[in-house]
Structure formats: structure tokens, C-alpha cells
Amino acid sequence: MFKERYFPSSRLNGWLTAHAIQTEIIGNSELGKPIHAIRLGVGPVKILMWSQMHGNESTTTRGLLIWLEKYLQSPSYHEELSLLIIPQLNPDGADRYTRANGKGIDLNRDALTQSQSEIKTLMRVVEEFQPDYNLNLHDQRTRFTVGDTDKEAALSFLSAAADKSRKITPTRILAMRLINHMVSSLPDDFKMYVGRYDDGFNPNCTGDYFHAKGIPTVLFEAGQLGKDYTRTEVASIIAQCLSNLLEFLSKPIPEQSNEVIFKEYCQIPENKTNSYDELVITEQYQFYVRYIEELVNNQIDTFFEFTSNDKVDSSILNFRQILDYRKATLEEQQLISLRLSKYLENE
């Protein structure tokens, strides 16, 4: 499977060709690259999913392909579900490894404005396909912890608000129901790494936009477990979630009261931004580091964002790595010196 975060359009196209998967071109990106879609199944329940709306968020795309490979070996729910899959909505951003599209626009802030061809394509597909459910597939940064715990959020979900008052609508309840099912089906030793996004309303976000229109839309945010910067393990978890969810949707959904659904959803802790990639401790300084990844000469390069000790207020924090000069090996000491000089440059 793909172990690299950088997942450009050529890699997707190569995979689709190698697996002899027929796609249709549903539109073009702002820079003229084709946007592919895959249709599967003939059932009455219609599910639309799109991934890599943010070009540098490939974990869900890789998870989707793991699921797809299994599905093609034994196509379940072919008679129950109709699936329309857009594995890479933003091929320009995927190629440049950027969140934004080729014009520098964040497509997840363009739902209402609909200024970009990628979003126009998505809206046209929704209009034609009339999905019963949308799956909106993303990656989240490493900054999130599961609520106030010391666990990093390796996977998060959201049933977005449908209006400013954030009232609980039937559409939101349905999305919550699907999230609850996926969370309850996860392995027990992974559940503690699952968080929920806050539901502040922004009508230009796709989830909020579709909830205002009455289409239940589940936001997936694939995160990072521990120091697995390739996110390969989480990609497999995404595949499991998709498989569990589609299986669930292929049968009548068992009755459950809105109160029970809402209560169960609220039990997923809301994400806090208490996670850092590194805690660095030297004789004189203590500071926190977050990584920022950018594409340089076709490879992902890591840059650093520093937070000084006095700007951090929470008592429980999560670190991917602690670099303590007093306990460090020679190799780590060199790394700490490098970080310290960068930190002092930024001070």
C-alpha cells in the first residue's frame, strides 16, 4: 500500500489503471486536470464521497483505495447501495502538496461562493446524483488531542452545524448516527484516539452547506497515531470505517431515539489543540514544536513552528517526541542544538 503522504494525481491515475478501474471525468480542476469519479452498485441508497478536497490530505484517499481493492474482490451491497466516489477532488493541490487548489483557494471555504471549478463540479454532481448521504474525507494536523486527555486525536468526526444556532436537526442526527456506528465498531484499543470536531457554523464549509440543504454529511478527519508520520495505520482504520459504514447503510437502520443518538455522539470527546510534535528541553529553554510539511523538489520537507513555554497553558499535553538535552544521546543533542538555533531565530 502507499506509505507516502505525498499522493499526486499521477499516483492515483496509475493505481486506477493498474486495477483496471473505469472512471468518468466529471470536471476539470482550475489548472485543467481531470477530476475522476467511480460509480459502483445499483442500489436505492445513494452515497457520495470525496477525498483530497485539500490536496495534501491523502490519508483518507489511501484508506479509500484499501477499501476499494477489497470491495472489488467481493462486491458486497451491490444491489443495496449506489456509490459515487471522487478520490481526488483537488488534483492541483495534490500535485503541489497544498491544502488549497491551483488558484490558492481553500475549497472547503467555497461551498456558498462556488467560485472554483472543483466546487462547481462537486455541486453539479450532487445536483445530478441526489445523494442520501455524503462522506467528506479529510486529514487533520497533529495539533489535536482527544478532549482533555493526553491522547492524540488519530481520527476525528463531525456532524456539522446546519445554521448559526447549531440546533440539532434531523439531518445532523442522521450524520451522528453514522458516526456513532463507526466509532462503536472500531477496535477497543483505538477508540481512545477518536475525537469530535467543534461544530461552529460556517456556511462556506461543505459539511455545513450540505447540512443546511438537508443532506447528511459526515466529516472524516484522519489524524496521526504516535510517530507514524506516514499515517499508514490510520489509512487502514479509514478503510475499516468505510467498510463498517457501508455495510450498516446497506440494511435498514435500526430505530434509535434522537436523544440516545445525540447523547452517544456527545460522549466522543471534543478535540483540543494540546498536541505537539516535540517538546524540547535544554539547560535554559523549554519550547514546543509543530511540524509544517511542504513539497520541495518533489519531496516533502519539514519546517517548524515554535511555541514558547509561557504561551502554553494547559496541564495535560501530548507530544510525539520529548527531546531533553540532559538525557539525550549525542545524535539527539545535535538535533536539539539545531532546533534551539531555529527557535532563537524565531524569538
Ligand SMILES: [Zn+2]
Ligand atoms: Zn481538510
